[in-house]
Amino acid sequence: MFILALIVFAASLCIFFDLRYTFLWKVSIGATEYGHWFFLIPFFLVLLCRFNTPLAAITSAISLLTVALLLFPSFSAFTVSRSLPDRLERAFGKNEQRINLEKPFVWKELWLGSSFLMTEPVREVYSMNGGEEQYLQFFRSVSGKPSPCVIVIHTGGWDSGSPDEFETMNQYLASRGYAVAAISYRFAPKWKWPAQKEDVLAAISFLKTNAARLGIDPSQLALYGRSAGGQIAEATAYSVNDPVVKGCIAFYAPADMNFAYEHLSIESDILDSRTLLQNYLGGSQSEVRTNYDDASSYDYVSSATPPTLLIHGAKDPLTWYRQSERLEKKLTENSIPHLYVELPWGTHAFDYNFNGPGGQISRYAVEWFLASLFKTTSGI
Numbered sequence: 001m002f003i004l005a006l007i008v009f010a011a012s013l014c015i016f017f018d019l020r021y022t023f024l025w026k027v028s029i030g031a032t033e034y035g036h037w038f039f040l041i042p043f044f045l046v047l048l049c050r051f052n053t054p055l056a057a058i059t060s061a062i063s064l065l066t067v068a069l070l071l072f073p074s075f076s077a078f079t080v081s082r083s084l085p086d087r088l089e090r091a092f093g094k095n096e097q098r099i100n101l102e103k104p105f106v107w108k109e110l111w112l113g114s115s116f117l118m119t120e121p122v123r124e125v126y127s128m129n130g131g132e133e134q135y136l137q138f139f140r141s142v143s144g145k146p147s148p149c150v151i152v153i154h155t156g157g158w159d160s161g162s163p164d165e166f167e168t169m170n171q172y173l174a175s176r177g178y179a180v181a182a183i184s185y186r187f188a189p190k191w192k193w194p195a196q197k198e199d200v201l202a203a204i205s206f207l208k209t210n211a212a213r214l215g216i217d218p219s220q221l222a223l224y225g226r227s228a229g230g231q232i233a234e235a236t237a238y239s240v241n242d243p244v245v246k247g248c249i250a251f252y253a254p255a256d257m258n259f260a261y262e263h264l265s266i267e268s269d270i271l272d273s274r275t276l277l278q279n280y281l282g283g284s285q286s287e288v289r290t291n292y293d294d295a296s297s298y299d300y301v302s303s304a305t306p307p308t309l310l311i312h313g314a315k316d317p318l319t320w321y322r323q324s325e326r327l328e329k330k331l332t333e334n335s336i337p338h339l340y341v342e343l344p345w346g347t348h349a350f351d352y353n354f355n356g357p358g359g360q361i362s363r364y365a366v367e368w369f370l371a372s373l374f375k376t377t378s379g380i
Contacts, residue, residue: 001045001048001049001056001059001145002055002059002062003306003368004041004045005042005045005059005063005066005233006062006112007061008038008041008042008063008066008070009063009065009066009069011027011030011031011038011040012031012038012066012069012070013069014027014028014031014032014314015028015031015032015035015069015072015315015345016069016313017246017349018315019270019282019315019317020270020317021084021270022270025270025317025318025347026347028315028317028347028352029347029348029349029352030223031070031073032221032307032315032346032347032350032356032357032358033072033073033352033353033356033357033358033378034346034349034353034356034361035070035072035073036070036071036072036073036111036356036357037111038070038368039066039067039070039071042062042063042064042066042067042279043069043281045060045062045063045173046060046063046064046067049063049100051369052327054123067327072345072358073316073345073356073357073358074107076343076344076345076357076359077105077342077343077345077357077358077361078105078107078298079102079199079246079358080104080105080341080343080344080361081103081105081361081364082102084341084361084364085104085126085368087339087341088094088269088339088365088368088369089371091106091201091271091337091338091339092307092337092368092372092373093293093337094367094370096309101364101368102114102364103128103364104358104360104361104364104365105360105361105364106360109346109355109360110355110356110357111200113354114349114354114355116171116175116176117125117142117175117181118171118175119139119140119142119171119175121137121138121139121167121170121182122137122138122140123135123136123138124136124139124181124206124239126136126183126202126203126206127199127202127203127206129195129198129199130191130195130236130281133182134183134184134185134186134199134202134203135202136163136182136183136184136203136206137163137164137167137170137179137181137182138155138179138181138182138214139170139171139173139174139179139180139181139182140174140214140215141174141177141178141179141180141215142174142175143179143336144215146211146212146215146216146217147177147178147179147214147215147216147217147220147238148178148179148216148217148220148221148222148246148370148374149178149179149180149181149207149214149216149217149220149222150179150180150181150221150222150223150224150370151164151181151183151203151204151207151221151222151223151224151233152166152180152181152183152201152224152225152229152234153183153185153200153223153224153225153227153229153230153232154166154182154183154225154226154228154229155227155228155229155349156187156227156228156229156279157227157228157271157276158187158188158196158228158279158311159188159276159279159280159310160187160278161228161229162184162233162272163182163184164182164185164224165182166351166352167182167228167353168283168353168365169366170182170356172354172363173366173367174185175259177265177366178370178374179214179215179216180216181203181207182201183199183203183326184199185199185200185232185328186251186278187198188276188279188280189279189280190279192281192282192291193280193281193282193291193294194291194294194300196232197232197235197236197239197240197325198234199266200223200232200233201236201240204221204240204242204244204245207221208244209262217245218244218374219243219302220244220246221244221245222246222247222248222370222373222374223237223245223248223249223251224248224249224250225249225250225251225253226250226253226349226351227251227252227318227319227348228253228254228342228350230250230251230252230253230254230359230373231250231253231257231295232256233248233249233250233253233295234248234250234253234255234297234308234327235295235296235300236308237297237305237306237308238297238300238305239294239297239299239300241304243305243312245372246306246307246373246374247306247308247309247369247370248308248309249308249309249366250308250309250310250311250314251310251312251350251351252311252312252316252318252319252321252322252324252348252349252350252364253289253310253319253323253324254323254371255296255297255298255323255324255326255327256291256296256299256326256327257277257293257295257296258275258285258289258292258293258296259280259296259322259323259326260323261274261277261284261285261292262285264318270318271318272319273290279296280295286332291298292337295350296325297327298326298330299332301327301330301331301334301336302334302363303334303335303336304336305331305336306336307336307337307338307369308331308336308337308339309338309339309341309365309366309367309369309374310327310338310339310340311324311341311342311343311350311361311365312324312325312327312340312343312346312361313339313342313345313346313347313348313358314342314345314346315345315346316346316347316348317345317346317347317348319348321342325339325340325343326339327340339365339369341361341365343357343358343361345357346349346357346358350362351363
């Protein structure tokens with residue numbers, strides 16, 4: 001029991017410390033977004049231990065501390081949730097349909113989950129850019145009428161990933177009255193930027209052309225990306241100047257590729273980010289500076305930039321939270337409606353567990369943002 005207590009305690013520490021290995025980052029996802037389940041291990045150790053030996057007393061003390069550490073993300077999410085509706089209202093205006101939104105954080109959903117109507121996605125080929133078939137997974141809105149469409153751009157460091165990621169969130173948005181198109185895109189190193197932006201534009205064109213068949217309102221689109229997909233979403237939404245792109249959502253995304261290249265830490269870089277950036281953008285910063293500039297949403301911010309929702313974890317070891325922090329400052333300087341939600345416990349992929357602390361906070365913010373953006377009734 002003492003050894004088990006030490007193992008769980010060590011895992012719980014991943015919530016608070018900078019991580020230098022991919023394995024520890026994955027452990028931190030478990031500790032932060034599933035800690036409300038894992039705390040049961042040290043909790044039962046406390047119940048099983050008797051204080052008749054010094055070792056038993058130490059085991060109990062370690063276990064009690066571990067319980068507190070593993071529940072920290074949930075209590076922290078509860079704290080964030082208390083001010084979140086007011087912050088969203090100040091950022092994007094009053095949501096007249098607020099009564100139809102659930103609370104930002106519901107304790108019982110951590111264990112019991114949430115239920116909503118599921119829809120079967122349909123695979124659609126939207127482009128043959130570069131001779132490669134690009135497809136999207138389309139989730140039709142349950143509203144039964146032409147609906148705003150959210151274009152979701154997946155993670156993967158620009159060289160991997162799939163539109164099948166985070167499907168529960170796509171299902172949820174479809175159940176709330178939005179069409180969702182989760183798209184694929186061409187991968188580095190074979191395809192350099194701006195190939196990925198071209199794929200997003202091709203997807204937008206496909207959705208407009210097929211709007212009637214798919215049940216989409218072609219004048220109401222939003223881009224939503226995570227990590228590498230967040231960079232693509234931001235850079236495309238900010239540079240395309242298409243009035244149908246009403247807003248942008250980015251989770252743990254690098255907004256400034258020059259800043260990313262200039263602030264690499266060899267000691268703590270668990271992704272080999274320099275190689276990723278060079279493969280994606282075609283070389284070093286000095287060799288292809290124009291590509292670094294063009295891929296940076298930070299450089300495109302202007303009075304025409306669409307409303308933006310940014311969410312980032314303060315403990316993210318893969319994309320520095322200062323990327324979103326700096327973009328938030330520039331959006332403020334240009335008077336763009338926006339909100340940056342920083343999750344004190346959050347690591348990269350904090351929304352991996354749909355019903356976890358990060359999942360609940362982020363889906364509430366996304367739903368509020370979309371309802372305000374499209375003036376729709378959330379919870380159809």
